[in-house]
Structures are given as C-alpha cells and as structure tokens.
Amino acid sequence: MIRLPLVLLFSAFLFSTGIYGVLARRNAVMVLMAIELLLNAVNVNLIAFAAELQDITGVVFALFVIAVAAAEVGIGLAIVILLFRNRASINVDEVDLLKW
Amino acid sequence: MNAHEYAFVVVATIGSIAAVAVVTARNVVHAALYLVVTLAAVGMTFLLLGAEFVGWVQILIYVGAIVILFLFGLMLTKAPIGRDTLDYQNRAVGAVVAVVVAIGLGSLILQAWPLASTPAAPSAPGGSDVLGSALFNTYVLPFEAVSFVLLAALIGAIVLARRDEGT
Numbered sequence: 001m002i003r004l005p006l007v008l009l010f011s012a013f014l015f016s017t018g019i020y021g022v023l024a025r026r027n028a029v030m031v032l033m034a035i036e037l038l039l040n041a042v043n044v045n046l047i048a049f050a051a052e053l054q055d056i057t058g059v060v061f062a063l064f065v066i067a068v069a070a071a072e073v074g075i076g077l078a079i080v081i082l083l084f085r086n087r088a089s090i091n092v093d094e095v096d097l098l099k100w
Numbered sequence: 101m102n103a104h105e106y107a108f109v110v111v112a113t114i115g116s117i118a119a120v121a122v123v124t125a126r127n128v129v130h131a132a133l134y135l136v137v138t139l140a141a142v143g144m145t146f147l148l149l150g151a152e153f154v155g156w157v158q159i160l161i162y163v164g165a166i167v168i169l170f171l172f173g174l175m176l177t178k179a180p181i182g183r184d185t186l187d188y189q190n191r192a193v194g195a196v197v198a199v200v201v202a203i204g205l206g207s208l209i210l211q212a213w214p215l216a217s218t219p220a221a222p223s224a225p226g227g228s229d230v231l232g233s234a235l236f237n238t239y240v241l242p243f244e245a246v247s248f249v250l251l252a253a254l255i256g257a258i259v260l261a262r263r264d265e266g267t
Contacts, residue, residue: 001221002221003213003219004213005214007112009206010116017119019198020123020191021123023198024195025187025188033132036162037122037135043154044146047151050226070165074256078256078261080177081176091185
C-alpha cells in the first residue's frame with residue numbers, strides 16, 4: 001500500500017497552502033475555503049495514521065472533524081451573509097467594530 | 101513504488117495544484133470549483149488508504165454539500181473580481197509563513213520516516229461494519245455530542261441569517 005511519509009507530505013502541503021490562504025485573503029468566504037483546506041489536511045493525517053497504527057480511532061475522529069467542519073461552514077456563511085447585509089462588504093480587514 | 105503509490109502520487113499532485121489554485125484564483129467562483137478538485141483528491145486519498153466509508157462521506161458531504169453552500173455564500177455576497185481586492189497587499193508575508201511551515205513540516209516528516217527505508221503501511225480499517233461498531237459502542241458519547249453541535253449550528257445559522265420582521 002502507500003508509505004506513510006508520502007501521505008504526510010501531501011497533508012503538510014495542503015496545510016501550508018491553507019495557512020497562506022488564511023493569511024493572504026481579504027474576502028471572508030475565501031478565508032473559510034482556506035480553513036477547509038486546513039481541516040482536510042488534518043483529516044488526511046488522521047486517516048494515514050489510522051492505516052499506520054491499524055486503529056479505527058483515526059477514522060472515527062476524521063468523521064467527527066467532517067461533521068464539525070460542516071457546522072463551521074454553516075455558521076460561518078450565516079455570519080458572512082449577515083455581515084454583507086449590514087456593511088455591504090465582506091472584507092475581513094474592514095470589520096473592525098470591536099477593535100480597540 | 102507499487103500501483104497504489106503511483107495512483108496516490110497522481111491524485112496528490114492534482115490535489116496540490118488545485119489547492120494552490122484555490123488560494124491564488126482571481127475569481128471567487130473559480131476558487132470554489134478548484135476547491136471541488138482538491139476535496140475530491142482528498143476523498144480519493146482516503147479511498148486509496150483503505151478508509152472506504154470516510155472516503156465516500158468526504159465526497160458526499162464536502163463536494164456535494166459544503167461546496168454548494170460556499171457557492172450560495174458567494175452568490176449572496178457579490179464579491180469583486182481580481183487579486184487586488186481579494187488579497188491583502190502584503191501577501192508576501194503570508195507566503196513566507198506558508199513556505200517556512202511547509203519546509204519545517206516536510207523536513208520533520210522526512211527525518212522521522214525516511215522515504216527510502218519506510219515500509220508500506222497496510223490499508224486502514226475503514227469498512228462501514230468496523231466503523232459502525234466502533235462509532236456506536238466506544239464512541240457513542242462523542243457521536244451524540246457531535247450531533248448536538250450540528251443541531252445547534254443549524255438553529256444558529258437560521259437565527260443569524262433570518263431577516264428580522266420587526267416583531
């Protein structure tokens with residue numbers, strides 16, 4: 001089957017791409033997409049180690065991560081739509097109402 | 101290298117290229133469509149690793165539901181097109197951070213598991229029979245907690261996105 005470091009390198013690449021997306025994007029929906037990349041990198045790691053250790057726990061937790069990611073996207077997009085309705089813009093750097 | 105590894109390398113390369121396209125695309129809808137390719141590649145990775153159930157859940161939930169949700173979000177908030185409005189002007193800092201993280205993680209991984217001397221892992225125990233019995237015996241409490249989180253998120257999203265009718 002597949003050697004562990006190959007899968008881990010793919011996951012590390014996805015994770016750093018997601019970090020770049022979170023840091024570089026202004027549009028809130030694009031930031032949410034980059035967060036999905038981060039969560040997927042975590043899932044790849046969980047499944048890879050479930051295969052390496054022959055333990056079902058990694059697979060179960062990957063399922064939980066998927067469920068929490070779905071909840072996060074639902075709430076996140078509701079907030080984004082609310083933001084757009086109130087401010088007519090979803091650039092994350094223009095939302096500074098709570099900034100001291 | 102065996103057939104599984106060749107297939108994985110092809111899938112991972114496609115997924116990585118699409119992931120880079122997600123964070124650099126000038127058009128938000130194109131970014132969402134590149135995200136489909138990346139998520140499908142991750143799902144294929146799960147299938148190749150042997151975790152069948154999670155692989156198909158990934159394709160159904162992510163490609164089928166979450167990307168559609170993203171597209172709805174994009175359609176409801178008209179976003180300008182072009183990198184100057186979608187990105188910060190000092191995105192080079194973000195690129196530096198991402199490259200440092202990639203090099204750090206990559207060198208750590210290759211130090212811990214050298215590519216030449218690591219034996220191939222067996223496939224993951226991911227059939228729906230094993231997964232179902234683990235989920236509903238050992239992990240039934242976290243499972244109920246996750247379903248409660250999903251319910252709360254559902255109600256929260258409706259309450260947040262609902263227009264106030266002045267009542």
